[in-house]
Amino acid sequence: MGVIETRLQQIRSGASRWSRRDFLKISGGGALSLSMTQLGGAVSTAFVGRVFAADEKIAYSSTEDLYRDIWKWDKVTWGSHTNVCLPGSCSFRIYVKDGMVWREEQSVNADASNPKYPDYNPLGCQKGCSFHNNLYGDERVKYPLRRVGERGEGKWERVSWDDALTDVATSIVDTLETQGPDAFVMDPPHAHLGCVGWAGSHRMTQLLGGVSPDLNVLIGDFYKGFFDTIGKQHTGYSADNLFDAELIFLSCSNWSYTNPSVYHFLSEARYNGTELVSITPDYNPTAITCDYHAPIRQGCDAAFWMGISKVIVDEGLVDEEFVRSQTDMPLLVRHDNAKFLTQVDVEGSGRDDQYYFYDLTSDGLVKAPRGTLSFTGKQALAGHFQVKLANGLQVEVSPTMEFLVAELKDYTPEKVYETANIHPTLLIELAHKVASKVTCSYVGFTSAKIYHGDLGERALVLAMALSGNWGKPGTGWNCWAAPADPIEMMMVMNKPVKQGGLAELGQLEHALGEKLRAEDPDISDEMVGIELIKAMTTQLGQVPPVFLLYYHSGYKELYDNMEWNDPALPRNFTAYLEESIEKGWYTREHVRPAPETTPKVYMVTSGNPLRRLRSGMIKFRDEFIPNLDMLFAIDPRMSTTAMFSDIVLPAAWYYEKEDMTLSITMNPRMCRIEKAVEPQGEARPEWEIYAAILKKVGEVATARGLTSYTDFFGGERRYDELWNKFTMDGQVVTQHDALREMIDIAAATGIAKPGYTLEQFDKDGMFEQQGMGAGFMKHLTANDYDPRKPFFSLRYHVDDKVVYPTQTRRAQFYLDHDWYIEAGEQLPTWKEPPKIGGDYPFVITGGHPRHSVHSTHTSSPGLMKLHRGQPVMHINDGAARAKGLADGDWAKVFNDYASFEIMIRTSPTVAPGQVIVYFWEGYQFRNWQIYDNLLIGMPKPLHLAGGYEQMRFYFLNGSPGPSTDRGVRVDFEKLNETAATA
Amino acid sequence: MTYAPKGAPKALLKESSRQIANIIDLNKCMGCQSCTQACKNLWTDRPGTEHMRWMNVTTYPGKGYPKDYESMGGGFEADGTASPGALTNMSDVGDNFQFNHADVYYQGKGQSVHLKPSSALTGEDPQWGYNWDEDQGGGDWPNGYYFYLPRKCYHCTNAPCIDACTHNALFKRDQDGIVVLDQDRCHGDRLCIEACPYKAIYYNPVTEKSEKCVMCFPRVEQGIAPACDRQCPGRTRLAGYMDDEDSDMYKLIVEHKVALPLHPEFGTEPNVYYIPPFDSTRAFAEDGSITDEGRIEISVLEELFGPDVGEVVRKLKAERKKRQNNEPSEIMDLLIGRNFWDRFSELTGDPADLDTFSTAAMSDGSDLG
Known part of the structure; x- marks a missing residue:
């Protein structure tokens, strides 16, 4: 018998069953039986030409x-x-089979802005392409649940919607009666929630008169350094703008994980000749496609950009015209007190924000125009001048540039190598490119989570100013901008658009503008818009988030630890806070709930504070939640926070409810989300849940004979009006009603084409953004919006010489605020990162993982099968070896404050002094000891400064970020095997 | 071919009138696994297929998928006959982790249990799984390096799996050259798995038969690109027929010769080609200074793509240089592919337009949503 015949006989005698068993054995080739391998090499020659078992026909x-x-x-x-995620707005087609979503696939309907640029197709990522797995996944909540055990214990009873709503409404009424509306706090929902839900949740909170910490600041996405410099952060660009750049810096970011839908614009720009530079401590998964990796020491970006600036200045490569027209570099600063020279100084009266140039044309002092950047003379950028003040004093002044040049002395290439680990050869080569090429940056949200990240941002903008790199095609640093009028207006509108709802708001803006212009005729439209949004922010009950943590969640003891703060700051957080409040920089409108009020009801809607808050699974869990009468979560999935809730209300998820996406500059389009299938179980769309809660609040109050309560502003609010107001007198009752209203807003504000309707949207599935809307984003981006061109920001300032919304009305690098001068931060500078968490040798970084957005997909089985399925910590292979650890081992990671256990993953692409952990759910860690517990989230006390135009708080902007967690100090040790398998 | 006459020479089973092919651009791949999921959600979420990733992406250098496939043998002997390599087991092909959600959420155990994977094979903590060595790579700090390597069945012109099957279960479709594994003929012997040097065939322990990438032929025959290609947000893919000389894909493979098959030395003549990473991040010298050299040594690429890769890299670098000097470059324009649909020539259809594919329409002709 030949070998093949033997083989066939073995197979026919039952080998297929054996094969199955072999396949299901864990060991490799050794366990194989009856395979060709074991028959030896000789068998192979028999393959070709053999007659096999194929049957004819x-x-x-x-x-x-x-x-x-x-x-x-x-x-x-x-x-x-x-x-x-950001930018989102990936249009999909949803394929339904047998009443269930079978799969989804990108619609591939996104045009290029024009054919010279790559189009946006196909948009999407592995998460979007798998979302139906979430819909039917094990983490889905399908029925209202009431806690019957301890919080977090996982003991529940299924209850009816009516019972659950009654529980929630009763605690709300109790709270309104005993504590007032400030004791109702809404956890700020993320855009995860959907546009309708986002608008609805804030509308509900606003109508109750409750409080909500600002989302963008809370999650550490507020770029304080950009805000300090140009007075705003919402200066986005479209992804195809990158195609116009000749040099792109990717800083504090990792697009491969965080921006997969538009990542291709980077690789395509590169094919087009653009050079890519990644500034990142690790050689991250995006750096691998860059021309240069600048292996920055964590937290030292400021040193890098100051070094770039020094080369540009020293080699005479400065774009002086740009600097003169756009920046504060020509403004005169007094040598005696380090302050700008003001009209009050010179004339003894007038404006204390009227500053001066030294004009070379007239050879004398000239007032810097406050209403325009235009200047007919030629400002001095160097020199020392004597000025006689109104009080008789003779003082020496110099242009800011003179001070900058002095500051730059410390940033020679050699020193930058010492501090930031950027070799002089690399620094100088890159500086020459910045000075000569159209340069663009993308600064990721990590920057906003670095203690001195503001200094890095200020230094980056400085290098861009010196090289004339903004307000032009192919430039920018992108902090995103969004025409969010449909959401924002829906939070506050009293009646539908067709009945004049928007006109009311327009009248408000007009009146405010009149008032402000009477006080200051030089004020810009942009600054009026900012004042309006400040007023709206207060009305909405949106507050700086740091106060909730400081006053009500026990974070004071962490924030006040001087060892973990910048040693250049002479006082602790509390002292800065007290001074700030005393000076009226932060007022009772910001400090809500007031320190003496105890929050009693906390509403979570598609948020996850116990994952999101740094050290939240210690502080927030143990010091905030226990004081609550009611913690309720409206969520489609069982988050760590939902596990600790008293009531969990099941929300419909994407594909089960009517919704739309928000357009973000990076991907400027809005997508329709249709209700493809009925919600799972008893899940409901959010708008209808909020309406039901308010209706029940009215019923409960009426049953108890209650009619009204007093709000924060001293006004009376009637219980029986809450539902009416929420639904605009019964006209906006369903999720679908709300969506229709939002499309009407989009059409009325120029975001969609005039007259655009929901019916048309249903046909199109997606529409391109037509404008930046009528809200504050329109001014902040400062450029005309044309969907047929790539978008970049700040052109009005550069081309039209419109002033910036800053103290000096110029891009401002010199901040003559007392606190900044005291801290040595009046100019961009590099400071050694503080040892947050203690004096340990490793810095921890992390953020958005590849296979989830925040915690939305972390526990979805389909996506967890794309990697090790559990938290891992990335460590340099050599560093791990030095500690006796190998890939796959378990480590205990610790600092002064907390510890956790985790599997390690080694790589030579991780910097030797660095460890990286991306987001995971709390309950994915042993004993739910989540890695975030070590992170503290130390806000920089200096950011409590106020009394200065750009040091202000409004919706999405301003105030200290309490998620400052990059570069926290840690150490780790090997866990023994018994612990590892416990 | 439609029928396999008894005793048909294997050459007949390998014949096709047309041949579909792919380019995957490794310079654009970000390792996001959208292709993996596009495929999985379409083809391998049935019982017995959950561990399969017909489309997969791993980090290179690394063990690859299936684990260590490059050292498992297969392909051809010196005399041109199919060579039996090793078989893969369920762990090698990425396992199918199981999770304990209900235990964590609803059993009243509080924080004493946490959500974690267990191997479908052993029930224990997994020691290996799909993409286990993601982002690890090779080299030494500060010159560590890696890139992503997406793989699927290469629908080889000279496919050893066809030779190896004793039941003629594997054949090339006449109209597009897609290699299909016939489920009626398959006996689950896995000789094809042994013979495939890329280990792109998988065993289904439920049906006790083997399965493999079908290149989405139900889509392709409707003029729609395979799911992994159409759904790749990195725009790494081009797809089309090798006889379409006007296609961007053809130009890159045949005219410009900048796309190469993986492991050409296996001799199977794959029909999926790769644009190799050609301008890798500049390396640091020992003194820390920046050099003009890329981090990925040419020898690393030669191991994957054979001796021709050096010339391809040189050509691509020169073309990119042209763009930096503001000179035109057809190759760079083709690789940019401004219009997404230019990358798919005949395969530009939209599945959402195919209302005849509605089961409802087929059964009762009812209106579509």
């Missing part, structure tokens, strides 16, 4: 039909995943 088509039959569906709808 058996069609192959049945198998083809088998696979064709899989690829069938019943109906197709439009879908997307709201703005679970």
